[in-house]
Amino acid sequence: DTEVTQTPKHLVMGMTNKKSLKCEQHMGHRAMYWYKQKAKKPPELMFVYSYEKLSINESVPSRFSPECPNSSLLNLHLHALQPEDSALYLCASRESGGTGLDTQYFGPGTRLTVL
Amino acid sequence: GESVGLHLPTLSVQEGDNSIINCAYSNSASDYFIWYKQESGKGPQFIIDIRSNMDKRQGQRVTVLLNKTVKHLSLQIAATQPGDSAVYFCAENIFQGAQKLVFGQGTRLTINP
Numbered sequence: 107d108t109e110v111t112q113t114p115k116h117l118v119m120g121m122t123n124k125k126s127l128k129c130e131q132h133m134g135h136r137a138m139y140w141y142k143q144k145a146k147k148p149p150e151l152m153f154v155y156s157y158e159k160l161s162i163n164e165s166v167p168s169r170f171s172p173e174c175p176n177s178s179l180l181n182l183h184l185h186a187l188q189p190e191d192s193a194l195y196l197c198a199s200r201e202s203g204g205t206g207l208d209t210q211y212f213g214p215g216t217r218l219t220v221l
Numbered sequence: 222g223e224s225v226g227l228h229l230p231t232l233s234v235q236e237g238d239n240s241i242i243n244c245a246y247s248n249s250a251s252d253y254f255i256w257y258k259q260e261s262g263k264g265p266q267f268i269i270d271i272r273s274n275m276d277k278r279q280g281q282r283v284t285v286l287l288n289k290t291v292k293h294l295s296l297q298i299a300a301t302q303p304g305d306s307a308v309y310f311c312a313e314n315i316f317q318g319a320q321k322l323v324f325g326q327g328t329r330l331t332i333n334p
Contacts, residue, residue, distance in 0.1 A: 147326075148324035148326055148327055149265065151323075154318075154319045161319035196264050198264075206320075207252060209255060212266070214264045
């Protein structure tokens with residue numbers, strides 16, 4: 107089973123709203139990732155958590171705030187977003203949280219629209 | 222077509238034919254490569270991977286070739302089917318504080334009946 111789940115599937119929010127995206131995996135994976143994908147573009151890395159600690163922040167604006175409550179869950183808190191933040195937000199997980207080479211498995215994504 | 226440039230390269234093949242999708246990667250320190258398939262409205266789906274100490278790896282109907290000398294990766298799909306229509310991304314794995322993937326621009330593959 108290589109399933110990563112994401113909720114909600116779709117989200118529409120205003121620029122003054124606060125919302126959260128959720129990601130869950132029960133594969134015992136120790137690294138989890140947030141990506142942003144614009145239409146007709148490849149996924150762009152935002153954050154990496156390894157063993158529940160933030161390992162990489164790719165200079166993401168502070169209006170995006172990640173959280174890893176436990177090894178199975180990854181949240182992305184959204185506040186004061188801009189219309190250009192509208193995109194598909196993808197979560198991924200990987201078995202090894204360290205330097206091991208293994209595959210990242212992606213969830214179906216959350217389609218976010220900021221009005 | 223190669224996954225370079227600002228537009229999404231496209232490749233059209235007849236059903237049943239073989240297809241080859243190419244990718245140029247940038248980092249000579251990359252040690253692991255993955256091909257993903259992404260259908261409309263879905264997340265990327267793992268197809269096949271290859272480590273940098275190999276030059277070829279085969280799966281079911283798919284083969285990945287790696288040429289480290291020219292930093293080139295290709296995905297061959299045999300006997301294409303309508304369900305193979307999707308965008309295909311190559312990704313190179315590098316370590317920068319954690320293992321991370323850098324994606325190519327992608328190629329849209331269309332299978333014509």
